[in-house]
Structures are given as C-alpha cells and as structure tokens.
Amino acid sequence: MGQTFAEKVLGRLAGKRVTPGEIVQISPDYAMSHDNTAAIVKTWRQIGVKRVKHADRHVVILDHCVPAANEKFAQNHKEIREFVKEQGIRHFYDISRGICHQVLSEEGFALPGKLIVGSDSHTTTYGAFGAFSTGIGRSEMAAIMATGQIWLRTPETIKIEAKGKAPVGISAKDIILHIIGAIGADGALYKSVWFCGEAIDAMTIDSRMVLTNMAVEMGAKNGYMEPDDKTLAYLEGRARAEFEPVRSDPDAEIEQHLQYDISDLPPQIACPHAVDNVCSVEKVAGKKIDQVFFGSCTNARLEDFAIVAKVLDGKKIHPSTRLIVIPASSQVLEQALQSGYIDILVRAGATLVNSGCGPCMGNHEGVLAPQEVTLSTSNRNFKGRFGCKDAEIYLCSPLTAAVSALTGEITDFRSFTL
Amino acid sequence: MQIITGRVWKYGDDINTDVIFPGKYTYTVTDPGEMAKIAFEDLDPNFAKQVRPGDIIVAGKNFGCGSSREQAAFCFKYAQVGAVVARSFSRLYFRNCINAGLPALTLPQSPDIFQSGETISVDLQKGIIRCTAGEYSFPPLPEAVLGIFLEGGLIPYTRKALGFSNTQSAEEKAGE
Numbered sequence: 001m002g003q004t005f006a007e008k009v010l011g012r013l014a015g016k017r018v019t020p021g022e023i024v025q026i027s028p029d030y031a032m033s034h035d036n037t038a039a040i041v042k043t044w045r046q047i048g049v050k051r052v053k054h055a056d057r058h059v060v061i062l063d064h065c066v067p068a069a070n071e072k073f074a075q076n077h078k079e080i081r082e083f084v085k086e087q088g089i090r091h092f093y094d095i096s097r098g099i100c101h102q103v104l105s106e107e108g109f110a111l112p113g114k115l116i117v118g119s120d121s122h123t124t125t126y127g128a129f130g131a132f133s134t135g136i137g138r139s140e141m142a143a144i145m146a147t148g149q150i151w152l153r154t155p156e157t158i159k160i161e162a163k164g165k166a167p168v169g170i171s172a173k174d175i176i177l178h179i180i181g182a183i184g185a186d187g188a189l190y191k192s193v194w195f196c197g198e199a200i201d202a203m204t205i206d207s208r209m210v211l212t213n214m215a216v217e218m219g220a221k222n223g224y225m226e227p228d229d230k231t232l233a234y235l236e237g238r239a240r241a242e243f244e245p246v247r248s249d250p251d252a253e254i255e256q257h258l259q260y261d262i263s264d265l266p267p268q269i270a271c272p273h274a275v276d277n278v279c280s281v282e283k284v285a286g287k288k289i290d291q292v293f294f295g296s297c298t299n300a301r302l303e304d305f306a307i308v309a310k311v312l313d314g315k316k317i318h319p320s321t322r323l324i325v326i327p328a329s330s331q332v333l334e335q336a337l338q339s340g341y342i343d344i345l346v347r348a349g350a351t352l353v354n355s356g357c358g359p360c361m362g363n364h365e366g367v368l369a370p371q372e373v374t375l376s377t378s379n380r381n382f383k384g385r386f387g388c389k390d391a392e393i394y395l396c397s398p399l400t401a402a403v404s405a406l407t408g409e410i411t412d413f414r415s416f417t418l
Numbered sequence: 419m420q421i422i423t424g425r426v427w428k429y430g431d432d433i434n435t436d437v438i439f440p441g442k443y444t445y446t447v448t449d450p451g452e453m454a455k456i457a458f459e460d461l462d463p464n465f466a467k468q469v470r471p472g473d474i475i476v477a478g479k480n481f482g483c484g485s486s487r488e489q490a491a492f493c494f495k496y497a498q499v500g501a502v503v504a505r506s507f508s509r510l511y512f513r514n515c516i517n518a519g520l521p522a523l524t525l526p527q528s529p530d531i532f533q534s535g536e537t538i539s540v541d542l543q544k545g546i547i548r549c550t551a552g553e554y555s556f557p558p559l560p561e562a563v564l565g566i567f568l569e570g571g572l573i574p575y576t577r578k579a580l581g582f583s584n585t586q587s588a589e590e591k592a593g594e
Binding site: 023025035036038039043046047048049064065070072073076119120121123135136137138139140142143146147151153185186189190219221274276361362363367380382383384385387389 | 432434436437440441442444445446448459460461479480483484485486487488491506508509510513514517518560562563571572573576577579580582
C-alpha cells in the first residue's frame, strides 16, 4: 500500500512510516505567529526556559491590528518587537509588510513538503505550494518555542476533484464556496484535503491560495495541491530552503473521492451567519449593502485587484455604499500601484487602507453598526465577525464584490453590462 | 479522575468561536475574570451571568469551528465550566480544550437526549455520562493526549516534561 501526502510529510519528521489515526510528536519546519505572539510569549515565559528552542524556524508577522488602534494593541506590538530582538528571531515582519499568510508565501517559507504550523486557523493557505500546513493554538506555539515539538494526529485524506472549465468570471472563490456549501462546515473535519483536477491545474497560484485558505471552513486539518510548473516558477528565487515536492502514491488510501463539475457554476455567495450557507448570487440579488470589503488573506492579491479595477475603471461606486480596500501585502500594494489599479479604485471612491487584516475579525478599519450589511471577499461571516453581532456579512468573489459596489446591492455580474 | 456534576447548557450545531469569544476582544481582554464574563456573548448573553461552577455545555456537531483562538476554550475554564460535550469538535477547538485542561467529550448521541437545565454527571474515568434519559458512554481520550489533560493542560505538562516542578514557579527554578 502506498502512502498519502500527509503520511509522507508527517512520517519524514517522525522518522518512521505513519498511518492515519496515529499520533506523532514532531518538530515543524516553520512556525508562524502574528499579533498573538505577545500573548504566546507570556505563556512561554511561564514554562521557564530562557531561550526559544529554534529561533530560525519562527516567523513573526504583525498584521491583525496594524498600525495599532489603541494603547493595548500598541503595547502588544512593543512587547513582540522586544521579544524578537531578545531571542534573535530574524524572520520578523513589522506592521507595514502585510497579512501573515500572504507574507509567508511571498517570502518563500511556504515550500513543498514542509510542515508549517501557525497560531491562526487560515494557516492551511500554504498547502497551495504543496506544504502541509495547519493551525494551532497559542499555548501550542508557546510549547513549540520551548521544546520545538508538537503532537499531530495523522489525518485521513479526502480527494476533491474540480472538473471542467470554469465559466467566464467564475473564480476560485465561487468554486470553494460551492464545495463548502455542498459538504458543509464539518464535511472534511480532521481530514487532509487534496485539491486536484482540471480546474485546479488551470488556476494561478493566487487562485489556488483561495482554496487552501478556506479548506479550514469545511473543518479540514490541511488542504493542498501537488506542486506543478507554476508552483516551481513562483518559488524560483524566492524559496528560503531546499525542498522536495511530495505527492501521494497512486495506490495510497484515499478515504473519499469527491468530484465537482464546475462547467456551469453560477456565481456563489455565503449568506449570514455561516460559511456553508451558500447559494447562487442571483437568489439574493437586490439586497442593499452598506459596505463592500475587498481585502483579507482570501482575496486581496494582485489578480483580484486586476479584476476589481477592470470593473471600476472610469466609474463611481454607488453613493449609499462604502468600499474598503486592503491589499494583502506591501508587495501587492506596490504592484497594484504600478499597474494603475489603485488609481482606478481610489478615483472610483474606494477607501484605501494599509495592508493587514483590517475589519475581518472586528478590530478596526471598517467595523459595522447594527443592521448594516456588508459584502466581503474574506472567508468568515460568523455573527460578530466585523465587530458587531447585529450586522450581516455575505461572502463572495472580488468580481461580485466590485459589481455590487457599483450598484449598491448584491448583484449577479452576469446581469450587469461592464 | 473526578466526577463532574453540573447543569446542562444546551446548544446546536456548528457553534463557532466568534460567538463564544468575539474576535474584537482577542487582544484586549486578557484577565481571566473578564474573559469568563465574555463567554458566549454573541450567542447567549444569559450564560455568563448565570453559569455555575461545574455546569456542562452540550452541543451538536462541529463545536468550536472557526478561529484558532484558544480564549474560546479558556473563557469556559475561567467560568469554571465542568466539561464540554459535543457530537463532534473542530480540531483546533478540541486541541485548545485539552491544552486548557478542560474536558472535551465526544458523545455520538444527539444533544436532544439532554434537557436544558437538568443536572447531569460525567465520570471521566469510566467514560460515562448520566442524565435523566439514561447512561451514555463516550470514547476515552487517546493516550498520547490524555497525559496533557491529566497534567492540567499543555503548559504544566510541558513544564513537567522539561523537568520543572509545577508546584514551584519558573522564577524559583531559574534561581536554582
């Protein structure tokens, strides 16, 4: 019997062959933490060790509330800066660099075959590069700082195959929302999800990251694609370390093989207050929106800016709607500036904010008031997510968001003349 | 292992960490007493006001889905919740409960076997829950994980593994 991707990556670190269900004590290749590093450090100090076990394996990125919105956040950031200096953590990115998952990828840490853990649930993103990556808790990151190790259960594998060619305007976001809607918020609970098929092969790296980013929204432990020429081209001149692509053996045990034909997929939207509450955009078209949020680790990369800029070029957003724009990273911002996208968006009436997580978890820069409705390119629409439990959040693709910003209501882009 | 006795607080499927401990508080509310007051703020505002030590949360599938924030487990611990019983847990939430030393028990039965407010008991050693509807057994924690839980959570467990005593503070140990 062959081995799956998950068995191979975890087995490499365990130094033995592992099978699903087996719990291994292993040492991750990289460990990412963000603004929560301040709280992690407090816990780490309780353990009693004086030095971080593997300082070079830690990547610390400030993104969740940048620049600091108040004294408490500022104190957090200050403590983190002092800590990375004290411990000699070289891989530190301060407030101007961008959202952790985008930065870790751009900086070449997200590599095929590596085990990457992060104290953030969307750490699954790095699977787009063929890494095994998963979220962990704050105490676990503190324990890794002390011992270099973590326990992980070897997951079973679900293969999700996206067949067919996506219709014009249908993006990775529509595809992943459709899949999550179909299998549910716990459809891949504890599983390793392997995304494959014609539609995945055709996707850019930016698009693949949308799928792996949202794998956690169906309960997955990790989501990944096998590296191909596009992956290797992205990593060229960027990779931080040597790497070996890891692929499942043809005769490895796959627990479930799900297939989705996306050839006729209409634009998809997740309605309040669950990510698996998905329907076609046309079913909720006409719903008035107070705010559009174009940002987050899911959909604020350069290709998303190209799409949004094309829609907004020479136009103005609807007067009753606000458009908050937050590029995923400083690199994305730079490229979007050079390409003229930012100019188009700002002229259209967008509110441009520096790279970071923004309002996504309710910290700042576009939180909502009761009864307000927002359309968002992010990944979660849980009650309270944008800082207010009485607001409504709809999740959609950048194209749907852009078109709806012009009309002031949820709009099916197929019914809109660009 | 002790027997936990408490009143039932019953909830549904897919209860996410944002309604347990809202994201807007994750960097600003750090005091255990204050964290306990936030527990379930966006789902059930009565919970934090009325919860008593030992009370037991029961829920459906995928409890604790969403964010990795461990405050969503710690806020219950600080509210002195005795255990969380669910049909299934999100993997991150399950890990966070173990790491907090909070019993997270997977019971295959629907939460409908419980009545809100009834007093039930959980025998951790025997793996049995006793309620008005009868006795139900739940699978034990995997051995590799049980050790962390028995030590009171990941931090005391890690201290012990590294040779620090858990009755002695880190500063005392460092001063030796």
